Every structure is written in structure tokens, then in C-alpha cells.
Amino acid sequence: MTLMFDIDRSDETVAVTGLARSLASDLLDPAGRDADRLAIIPPAIASALFQSGLTAPVHERHGGGGVPSVAAHVAAVEALAHGDAAITAHAVWSGAAALLIGHAGTESQQARWLPEIAGTAGTVATALYEKYGASPSEFDTLVMIGGVTGRKLAVCGASTASHLLVIGGNGAAIVDPNTEGVHIEEPAGRLALDAAALSQVQFRAVEPLDVFGPTDGFTLGVSHVRLLTAALALGTAQRSIEYAAAYANERIAFGKPIASFQGVSFMLAEAALRIGAARLEMIDVAWQIDAGDSDGLEQATTRAVHYACGTAMTATRDSVQVLGGHGFITDHPVERWYRVAATLAALDYDPLLSAFEPAL
Amino acid sequence: MTTMSKPLADYVEAVREWSVEHVRPRAREADTLHGPPADWPQVLDKCPVPIKRHDRRDLAPVPRFEEGSWVRELASTEAICFGDIWVEDVIGSGIGHLTVQLMGTPDQAERWYRPIVEVGGQAAFALTEPHFGSDTTMVATTATRDGDTWVLNGSKMYCSMGGHATFTVVFATVDKSLGAPGIAAFVVPRGTPGLIIAKANEDKLGIRSWQTCELLFQNCAIPLDHRLGWDASGPVETKGTTRTGQGGALGALSENRPNIAAMGLGIASAALDQATTILKEQQASFSVRRWAAITDDIERMQAALDRTRRVAWGAQLMLDRGLLNRTEASAAKAYGPPTFERVIRRSMMLLGPDGTSEELLLEKWYRDVKILDIFEGSAQVQRIVIARSLLGPGAAKG
Numbered sequence: 229m230t231l232m233f234d235i236d237r238s239d240e241t242v243a244v245t246g247l248a249r250s251l252a253s254d255l256l257d258p259a260g261r262d263a264d265r266l267a268i269i270p271p272a273i274a275s276a277l278f279q280s281g282l283t284a285p286v287h288e289r290h291g292g293g294g295v296p297s298v299a300a301h302v303a304a305v306e307a308l309a310h311g312d313a314a315i316t317a318h319a320v321w322s323g324a325a326a327l328l329i330g331h332a333g334t335e336s337q338q339a340r341w342l343p344e345i346a347g348t349a350g351t352v353a354t355a356l357y358e359k360y361g362a363s364p365s366e367f368d369t370l371v372m373i374g375g376v377t378g379r380k381l382a383v384c385g386a387s388t389a390s391h392l393l394v395i396g397g398n399g400a401a402i403v404d405p406n407t408e409g410v411h412i413e414e415p416a417g418r419l420a421l422d423a424a425a426l427s428q429v430q431f432r433a434v435e436p437l438d439v440f441g442p443t444d445g446f447t448l449g450v451s452h453v454r455l456l457t458a459a460l461a462l463g464t465a466q467r468s469i470e471y472a473a474a475y476a477n478e479r480i481a482f483g484k485p486i487a488s489f490q491g492v493s494f495m496l497a498e499a500a501l502r503i504g505a506a507r508l509e510m511i512d513v514a515w516q517i518d519a520g521d522s523d524g525l526e527q528a529t530t531r532a533v534h535y536a537c538g539t540a541m542t543a544t545r546d547s548v549q550v551l552g553g554h555g556f557i558t559d560h561p562v563e564r565w566y567r568v569a570a571t572l573a574a575l576d577y578d579p580l581l582s583a584f585e586p587a588l
Numbered sequence: 589m590t591t592m593s594k595p596l597a598d599y600v601e602a603v604r605e606w607s608v609e610h611v612r613p614r615a616r617e618a619d620t621l622h623g624p625p626a627d628w629p630q631v632l633d634k635c636p637v638p639i640k641r642h643d644r645r646d647l648a649p650v651p652r653f654e655e656g657s658w659v660r661e662l663a664s665t666e667a668i669c670f671g672d673i674w675v676e677d678v679i680g681s682g683i684g685h686l687t688v689q690l691m692g693t694p695d696q697a698e699r700w701y702r703p704i705v706e707v708g709g710q711a712a713f714a715l716t717e718p719h720f721g722s723d724t725t726m727v728a729t730t731a732t733r734d735g736d737t738w739v740l741n742g743s744k745m746y747c748s749m750g751g752h753a754t755f756t757v758v759f760a761t762v763d764k765s766l767g768a769p770g771i772a773a774f775v776v777p778r779g780t781p782g783l784i785i786a787k788a789n790e791d792k793l794g795i796r797s798w799q800t801c802e803l804l805f806q807n808c809a810i811p812l813d814h815r816l817g818w819d820a821s822g823p824v825e826t827k828g829t830t831r832t833g834q835g836g837a838l839g840a841l842s843e844n845r846p847n848i849a850a851m852g853l854g855i856a857s858a859a860l861d862q863a864t865t866i867l868k869e870q871q872a873s874f875s876v877r878r879w880a881a882i883t884d885d886i887e888r889m890q891a892a893l894d895r896t897r898r899v900a901w902g903a904q905l906m907l908d909r910g911l912l913n914r915t916e917a918s919a920a921k922a923y924g925p926p927t928f929e930r931v932i933r934r935s936m937m938l939l940g941p942d943g944t945s946e947e948l949l950l951e952k953w954y955r956d957v958k959i960l961d962i963f964e965g966s967a968q969v970q971r972i973v974i975a976r977s978l979l980g981p982g983a984a985k986g
Contacts, residue, residue: 357940357941358940359870359873359939359940359941359942360874360878360938360939360940361937361940362940366875368873381940381941381942382941416945416946416947417945417946418944418945418946418951419936419944419946419951419954419955420944426941480719480720480723480726481720481721481722481723481726482722482723482725489968491968491971492968541933545929545958548793548958548962549961549962549966549967549968552721552722552962552966553716553721553745553746553962553963555962556792556793556794556958556959556962557790557791557792557793558791558792558793559791563792563793563958566793566958567793567955570933570936570944570954571944573937574936574937574939574940574941574943574944575940575941577937577940579878579881579882579885579934579937579938580877580878580881583881583884583885583888584885584888584889584892584930584931584934585888585930586888586892586895586927586930587926587927587929587930588922588923588926588927
């Protein structure tokens with residue numbers, strides 16, 4: 229895999245992306261089709277991902293394997309998603325609490341929660357997304373005296389977690405899912421990502437076990453978690469155009485490989501351009517988080533995620549188009565990536581950032 | 589241009605109401621079953637006005653309207669698919685008979701075209717093979733003369749209704765050394781020995797309930813007069829010209845192209861309608877700024893859909909007026925589908941994470957819609973047709 233604008237060659241990024249790439253090609257890619265069809269992830273794969281330390285990074289002092297920079301982390305997540313986005317999404321969303329508590333928690337809060345998170349995968353589920361692409365500062369869910377109230381969508385692993393980390397507009401809280409006022413629905417089937425076990429959770433005046441205020445650390449942590457969706461989308465998009473490119477070199481029409489027709493090759497070239505630009509935007513936001521700069525971060529994150537997801541929807545759609553009828557049947561994985569990209573995008577796609585444009 | 593006469597408007601409204609009430613509630617089931625609901629004829633029976641049906645010969649024919657039959661077809665196809673696109677596969681007649689009309693002798697048209705149009709039946713179309721789609725000169729299925737028969741050998745894929753159609757029009761080469769001029773079309777009735785359904789239905793992204801067959805021809809013998817343009821004694825001059833199989837195939841596809849746009853208009857309008865209804869219910873929860881952006885988006889989508897409808901109608905108005913519309917038919921096919929994808933996608937995005945849930949049909953329509961820019965001539969093929977009409981035959985192919 230050669231990435232356009234693969235500019236971050238720090239030792240750390242090279243090391244974690246190298247590990248991620250081998251996990252992606254050895255484990256995730258071969259398991260992707262069944263994970264999609266059966267909506268389950270083989271325990272051995274989930275375990276290998278968790279053990280890699282890439283999906284729920286926790287500092288050594290709290291019993292983890294260490295915390296990479298945000299830039300290295302999103303590069304690794306993109307590389308994992310290149311293997312399979314649904315399995316990766318499940319792993320990184322299950323581990324999102326490690327990120328948020330790592331950024332936003334006081335030393336004693338970290339000591340309270342992180343060892344447990346470092347020890348067992350998915351022990352604390354993270355409830356982040358709300359409707360209609362709203363940014364966190366607009367969230368309806370609030371952490372108030374008298375409890376946490378709100379409705380969260382697409383919560384990964386809510387029904388199996390021992391605690392829920394709820395991200396509200398004014399801070400976050402950890403609650404016990406068995407407390408009164410918490411209602412967790414069964415994971416609902418959707419266009420894709422069923423393996424990530426996404427469900428809706430309602431909170432009504434739920435007494436929190438711990439609270440994280442709206443500090444700079446909170447803003448950094450929330451952006452870090454949201455940025456994972458950009459990484460998942462870009463890994464999917466990159467994989468999809470690579471697959472379509474390989475197909476275009478083999479498929480013959482009008483006496484030549486279809487790669488030799490500009491109607492095909494330019495479509496993929498434009499997808500590659502967008503993916504490159506989206507990757508740079510994602511890295512820029514990651515660097516801003518790494519620098520601890522929360523100024524304008526939420527809007528920058530919203531833009532980066534929006535552009536990455538829009539790019540992924542177009543790139544996967546064009547990949548199906550390159551394969552033609554073969555792209556429409558499940559013998560080839562591009563139809564899955566088409567579904568994955570739109571499902572990811574719908575999580576955090578702020579319509580205010582773009583108006584509808586017809587294709588022609 | 590897309591304003592309908594009162595009788596057609598009333599007819600279309602009746603079809604649309606029926607489709608929402610009776611077709612749409614069965615959409616999820618059809619998708620899950622990878623086939624139509626078992627009681628699909630009863631679903632069709634509930635339609636209060638006559639629609640095209642290949643399964644019932646005892647019902648009143650589809651009424652005639654001043655707009656002409658091709659435009660009426662667009663309007664009714666859109667109304668039918670507004671409920672859901674699954675039903676199109678069980679009511680549609682296919683396009684094989686259109687090939688018969690274009691390439692057949694008068695006797696053949698009487699035998700295989702008129703009955704499909706006037707009384708019903710399904711006429712499948714088998715052109716694509718595993719190794720080609722757009723480049724129709726690559727037909728590898730062979731037709732070999734053996735006494736009073738043609739013997740077909742080869743395999744075909746992506747044949748809609750190929751398994752259960754009354755007959756299938758099969759494209760095969762009689763002489764590979766001739767290239768495109770060697771491709772001829774053959775009518776193979778259902779049940780002909782040697783016609784084998786290798787796969788009844790592909791496992792697909794969308795339109796899962798449509799029967800998309802892989803057909804195998806193994807020494808499949810048919811009478812000489814089943815070759816289009818031939819009778820039992822050999823070739824018959826038709827309308828002064830004998831058309832090649834490739835030309836006939838492309839002609840049949842061309843006439844149907846605006847109908848593909850009409851299908852997409854149906855499901856994209858349905859997606860926008862569903863999203864709009866849900867968003868309006870939630871209006872109170874949006875800031876003024878967000879609601880203004882949503883309203884603006886809905887208007888943009890509506891206008892974009894109206895534009896695609898004008899293009900499709902423009903193409904078929906020409907056909908109804910006896911004008912050649914090859915370029916315009918391609919325009920309708922090229923113009924609508926990528927925008928339909930965007931309308932459905934945007935409708936899902938406006939709803940947020942709920943938009944991709946299986947509790948709504950938007951996710952299904954987003955899967956269904958993708959084929960419209962691929963089958964019966966991909967977006968890329970339509971651009972070749974349009975580019976050639978503008979730039980001449982030298983226009984690049986890709």
C-alpha cells in the first residue's frame with residue numbers, strides 16, 4: 229500500500245502503522261466478509277487487536293502498553309480499516325473510553341478507570357453520537373446535578389459493557405448501565421457495520437459514578453474519538469480504490485485493459501486526490517490535538533470528518549462503478565465498502581458544511 | 589413539460605397510492621427473501637387501475653393517454669417504484685421483445701413482440717457474459733448451424749428474469765472471425781433442452797429480490813426461424829436492412845433507458861419524502877440555522893429530481909412523436925442515476941445515524957439505486973454515445 233502524502237515518518241508512526249498493516253492484512257482482511265454477513269467478530273481477532281495496544285491505548289503507569297501520539301494513532305486506525313473497517317470500528321470504539329479518560333481525566337480518575345480498561349476489552353462503552361450530524365457543543369445530552377439525560381445513537385458494545393461513558397455537551401460522565409434511567413436497545417441492523425453492535429441508549433436523570441468537566445482535555449479527547457471515524461472512512465476508501473485499480477488493470481474491454489480509458493482512470497485518480505487531501509486534513513487535526521490546542525478544534529474536527537466521509541462515499545461509489553456489474557454482486561468486496569462508507573458518514577456528517585449538489 | 593393530462597395524473601396518483609399502501613410494506617421482506625413475496629399476484633390485484641401485468645391475461649389493458657405510451661410508461665414506472673422497486677421485476681415484461689420488434693421479421697414480431705405487449709408474458713435478454721459487459725463485440729457464446737437448427741453454447745450472466753421468462757433473447761456469434769457483424773440474436777423459449785439455469789439469483793448489493801440469473805447453454809438447439817431476421821428457409825430482408833445482433837441489442841437497450849431513470853426517480857423521491865416527513869416531525873429540535881439549511885437542501889434535491897424527470901420525459905416524448913431519440917435516451921440514463929444516489933445518500937445523512945438503520949427503507953434504496961448507473965449501459969457507455977453524437981464517430985471510447 230502506497231499512501232499519497234504519507235508524510236509522517238516519525239519512528240513512532242512508522243512502528244504503529246507497520247504493526248497495524250500486518251494485523252490488517254493477516255487478520256482483518258480475511259475476516260471482513262464473514263464479519264459483515266454474520267455480524268460477529270471472531271474472539272481471537274478481537275483479542276489480537278486489543279493486545280496490540282492500538283485500539284484502547286493506556287499509559288504504562290496505568291497498566292497499558294503506552295499511548296501513541298494522536299497522529300500515529302489515527303494513521304494506525306486508517307491502516308487497520310484498510311483491512312476491515314467494521315472489525316476495526318468495533319475495536320476502536322470499544323476502546324474510545326481510554327482515549328477520552330486519558331485526555332480529560334485527572335490523575336485519580338485515570339487511576340480509577342484506566343487499569344480496568346487496559347485489562348479487559350470493551351469494559352467501558354462510549355456513548356457519543358446524537359442525531360443529524362450535530363457537533364458535541366450542540367449535544368442535547370447534558371451532565372447535570374440530578375443526573376445525565378439524553379439519547380445517544382450508534383453506541384458500540386453498549387449491551388455488553390460494565391460501564392457507559394456518556395459524552396454530553398457540557399462534559400462527560402460514567403454511569404452504571406444497570407442503574408435506573410438507563411435504557412439500552414438491542415443493536416439494530418443497518419446498512420453496514422453490524423459487527424460493531426451499535427445500539428441506541430436513553431438516559432433519564434441517571435446518577436453518574438464519575439464526572440469529567442468541560443476542560444480543554446475533554447475537548448481534545450472528544451475530537452480524538454471523532455477523528456477515528458475519518459480514519460476508518462479513509463482506510464476504507466483507500467482500500468476500495470486500490471481494489472478497483474487492480475481490477476481495471478485486468479479487465480479487458482474494447483481490446484485494452486479498462487485502466488487505459490480515462491473515463492475509468494481519471495475517476496480513480498480524482499478519488500486518490502481527495503483521499504490525499506482528506507488524510508492531510510486529518511493529520512493536521514491530529515497534530516493540533518497532540519499540541520494540546522483546543523482553539524477551534526471542534527469545528528476543525530467536524531470539517532475533517534465531513535470531508536473524509538464525503539470522500540469515502542464518493543470513492544467507494546466510484547469503485548463499484550469501475551467494477552460495473554461485478555461491483556454490484558457480493559463476489560467482490562467493493563459493494564461492502566460502498567455500504568460501510570455511507571454508514572460511517574451518517575454518524576457524524578454535519579449538513580451545515582455542504583449543500584446538496586446534483587451529480588450533473 | 590412534465591405536467592400530465594388530468595386522466596394520466598389521476599391514473600398515476602392511483603398507482604402511487606396503491607404502491608405506497610401495498611408494495612412498500614413488503615419491501616423489507618422482498619429484500620430479505622431475495623425474491624418477491626410469495627403472494628405477489630395478490631399484491632398486484634389490489635391495484636385499483638390496470639397496470640402492465642404479464643401474469644394476468646383476463647384484466648383490462650393499461651389505458652391509453654394523450655401523452656403516448658412511452659411517456660405513460662415513465663409516469664407509471666415512477667409511481668410504481670415510489671412504493672418500492674421490488675415490484676418492477678414481477679410486473680415488468682423485460683426487454684427481449686423490444687429486440688424482436690427491432691430485429692425480427694414481421695412474422696416474428698407477430699409471434700414474440702405483440703403478445704408480450706398486448707396480453708402479457710416476460711421476455712428476457714441475455715447479452716452480458718462473465719468476461720464482458722460494455723464491449724458487446726466480445727460475445728463468446730456460439731450459435732452453430734446444424735441442419736434445421738441453431739445450436740447454442742456458452743454462458744450468460746446478469747439476465748434479469750432469465751429463469752422464468754416466457755422466452756429469452758440470446759446473443760451469440762455465428763462466426764467469431766466477423767466480430768460485431770457476426771453477432772446474431774436468438775429466441776429461446778422457456779424449457780428448451782440445453783437452456784440451464786446455472787444460478788437462479790446472484791447475491792447482490794441491492795435489488796436483491798430481482799431474479800438475476802446466470803444461464804448456461806449446452807448444445808441448446810432451436811429451430812432456424814428462432815434466429816431474429818430469419819424464417820425457416822434463411823435470412824429475410826426486414827425494412828430494407830438486416831440488422832446485426834449487436835445493433836439490435838443496443839437498440840432495445842436504448843428504448844428502455846429512460847425507464848431506468850423513472851425507476852430511480854421513484855425510489856429517490858420516496859427517500860426524500862420519507863426523510864422530509866421525519867425531519868418535519870422533529871422540526872422543533874433544530875436551531876433556526878439548521879432548519880434553514882435542511883429546508884434549502886430539500887428544495888435543492890426536489891429541483892434536481894425535477895430536472896432528471898424533464899430529461900427522461902424529453903427523451904420519450906420524442907419516441908412517442910416518432911422521432912429518433914438514441915442520444916436523448918442515453919442522456920436520460922446518464923443524467924438521472926448518479927443524482928438519485930446522491931439524493932438518497934443525502935437523505936440518509938440528514939437523518940444522522942438513524943438514516944442507515946434497517947428500520948427505515950432508505951438504506952435499502954441506497955443499495956438498490958446503485959445498479960441504475962451500471963446496468964443496461966453504464967454511465968461510461970452513455971457518455972460514449974453522447975460524445976459521438978457531439979464529436980462524431982472519432983470520439984474516444986473511454
